[in-house]
């Protein structure tokens with residue numbers, strides 16, 4: 631499936647270049663237009679840390695399964711091309727292929743997107759600023775952004791997501807839930823905020839998305855998380871002893887297996903889906 635490029639500086643179509651002289655280039659399977667600046671809201675060390683723990687931390691694998699189930703439920707039969715904004719090291723990209731979708735991943739952190747190119751050779755991966763995409767308007771059938779919004783300027787980001795989506799396209803987004811849970815873990819992660827549902831719905835509406843539904847993740851573990859935050863045991867939550875991590879992962883996996891078709895009323899992550907209006 632061919633991608634349509636647009637210069638992030640002058641806004642002209644890149645066919646193959648624009649009047650300011652930019653053109654898409656591909657090095658080691660990573661595409662870029664110009665040299666993207668490193669993202670300000672997402673430090674390099676954080677990106678590398680996430681890429682290292684993604685395969686083992688109790689939060690990730692069940693979450694990936696839940697997000698895949700949600701995309702499978704939300705996608706329309708005619709959908710072909712999915713775009714993931716802030717794809718990190720590309721752990722989700724091969725799942726889109728398994729759903730029969732063509733996938734494109736964008737991330738602003740160079741080391742992450744280089745890993746994504748290795749993890750998902752079948753995907754197109756782009757090193758770019760997610761708030762100024764080098765992509766033409768109205769070309770994607772589905773847009774995904776998992777735990778990205780809380781790191782960026784929300785309206786520029788959601789507007790860009792809307793611009794490159796076709797009318798009627800679906801968006802699936804996840805964010806840390808409940809501002810009252812705000813704590814040292816959020817500060818360490820570089821979050822701007824945690825999200826309550828009305829705030830996320832308002833930002834989606836302001837950027838041309840019509841909210842359709844929502845659920846939560848880490849519903850069963852929520853009391854444990856709450857206790858851990860109240861005791862300020864954030865380090866243990868980030869790096870629990872191996873046996874504890876395995877147990878927590880099993881609880882999250884059971885939640886996704888048993889409850890992923892339901893709207894869960896609480897949990898540490900908020901997942902919301904919307905349609906390009």
Ligand SMILES: [Zn+2]
Pocket residue numbers: 637638639640641642648649650651652
């Ligand atoms: Zn240009």
